[in-house]
Amino acid sequence: MNRSASPARRGLARLRWRLTAAYTAIIVIGLAALSFLLLRTDARSGRAVEYEEMRRRAAVAASLIYYQDGQLMLDGLQDDEATTGNPQVTVLLRQTGTAERYRPVFTSRQGRFTVTPARLADAADAALAQDDTGTAEGTDTTGRPVHLLATPFYQDGTERQAGAVVVVGDPGRGSAEHHRLAVALAAGCAVFTALGAAAGHALSGRSVRPAWQALDQQERLLADAAHELRTPVAVLRGAVDLVEGAPAALPEHLPRLRRASDRMAEVIENLLVRGRLQAGVDGPRRVPVRLDQLVEAVCEELPPGPHRLGLDLDPVVAEVDPALVRLAVRNLLDNAVRHGGTPAGGPAEVEVRVAGPVVTVADRGPGLGPAGPAAVFTRFHSPGGGTGIGLSLVRWVAHAHGGEVTAGARDGGGAVFTLRLERRPARRWRVRGRAAAPRRGALTDSS
Structure with missing residues (x-):
């Protein structure tokens, strides 16, 4: 019997691979969802950290601005760590009676981005309009995306809005760590997917093993029955053919028919007992x-x-x-x-x-x-x-x-x-x- 060509065995093999594919798909979907959430959370965390740093710098810069004899004093901004490098700080002084709404009076040294005065002015207008810190998204002169945060500062004594401190942040800050996290997640997901597929294949094999054993027992029983009953059936058929041609010879062939029938009864009993033992039906x-x-x-x-x-x-x-x-x-x-x-x-x-x-x-x-x-x-x-x-x-x-x-x-x-x-x-x-x-x-x- 060609077991490899058995439709039932091919069906069990397909079932095992389908179970393996189902296990693998579940693992892939779960890992993909978890990775997406982790990457999204990490990106939001990085953005929050950048904005927090921008707020800190804006607050420090606003606190260092003061007036003396009606003159705006910015000497406190020159050497402070909060106004150097990135995120970069720009102080815009509000203008009246001129075409320009604001005049830049201070810009951080070693700044990375160059943002147009109009974009800075828009951010300052939004902060002054709501009299609170405001945030916005934009681009610099080269088209690179930037974060904008503006907070108003006030003229001493009158508490009138004198201008705004605008901080320009880098959305790509921490992108290297984010990229490394993405690569690590991809590698880890690939490894866990491979392990999960192997484990799923093993589990699916254990799942279909009882069916394989039952099928094997069935095939063995059928093979035994076909092999064992072939000879006594042939003997019975031959004896019946002889008796049919010569009815008077029936007494002569009766012992042969009895031996064949006894052999068939013995074979059937053996097959039934063996089948029950193999199947564990009767110990x-x-x-x-x-x-x-x-x-x-x-x-x-x-x-x-x-x-x-x-x-x-x-x-x-x-x-x-x-x-x-x-x-x-x-x-x-x-x-x-x-x-x-x-x-x-x-x-x-x-x-x-x-x-x-x-x-x-x-x-x-x-x-x-x-x-x-x-x-x-x-x-x-x-x-x-x-x-x-x-x-x-x-x-x-x-x-x-x-x-x-x-x-x-x-x-x-x-x-x-x-x-x-x-x-x-x-x-x-x-x-x-x-x-x-x-x-x-x-x-x-x-x-």
């Missing part, structure tokens, strides 16, 4: 069981045939699921009877032993084959050419009980299978204070 229900009696009962249920069956059963109680263990032991016996014939063509010679929580089934057949012990419990592999699902189910039953099943070569030829159901010592069964005696001998000799 083992452990109860104390006389393991030797259970194995003996399974041996008695074997159909008659050309085989010899020897028993060596020690009385033992094990906490197991009787139905699952019965199925596992029956599969081991069926495998030994079916493939345990001697190389010379003689009947199968099978020996069954129970010692503690361990069931051993040995035969004198051709052995495990070139694939070795590890392959015999794999689906669709059997040392004698069968389907192999029965032995793989034995392994599932062993693992469900916390035990194991192993296969090896038997001394003198043949194979030996060991089913261990418990790792702790089993309890001895006692009847009226005495240990039950072990049973040994031949249960079936149909040769």
Whole structure:
């Protein structure tokens, strides 16, 4: 079966990538929104800091302006730190009776911007009109954007408005730090987006893992059913065709039809049990069981045939699921009877032993084959050419009980299978204070 071409698997793969894309999109949108808010807040903070510095300089400059004998005195502005450099300070004296509204009487040294007198006058007019500090946005003579802040100053004694102090600020001040913050945010968002995408891909994989497992179990069950039922169905169909052509031969073909139907019933039971175990629908229900009696009962249920069956059963109680263990032991016996014939063509010679929580089934057949012990419990592999699902189910039953099943070569030829159901010592069964005696001998000799 080409699993890569399965529509269901392609759909799950697309679902995983869609979940990854959804996780990544959510992270990108969240980081972008957070970065936008941070950059906007930083820009506003930088603008607020610049205006605060402009207000400080305007207040200091206004406080240093005074009048002496009616004359405006500006000597206090010459060497003060608040009136040097940027933001730059310009003092405009109000004019009356002239075409010019204001006359610049002081400008900061080392100023960076050159603003037209008309723009400065407009800012001064706005401040004097509202008799308070005012702000505005504008450009200098080269077109660069600037911040403008104007505050009025007054003539001593009369408290009349004499002019305005206009401060020119730089909107790009702190832009280098703002740019570095933007670069750091972009790099951080890229890293977190990559990590988030990887984490989202991993989480989406975990999210769809149950669906993958269920799909895998379904495909395995379908493959097992198709593989296992093909042979008995073919046998039934062939026998029906023969009987249809010769109705009188029906009694001759009835044993063949019965064997095929029994095989189909066994296959269906194995498939159902294995499917329930794999899906976790029904786990083992452990109860104390006389393991030797259970194995003996399974041996008695074997159909008659050309085989010899020897028993060596020690009385033992094990906490197991009787139905699952019965199925596992029956599969081991069926495998030994079916493939345990001697190389010379003689009947199968099978020996069954129970010692503690361990069931051993040995035969004198051709052995495990070139694939070795590890392959015999794999689906669709059997040392004698069968389907192999029965032995793989034995392994599932062993693992469900916390035990194991192993296969090896038997001394003198043949194979030996060991089913261990418990790792702790089993309890001895006692009847009226005495240990039950072990049973040994031949249960079936149909040769």
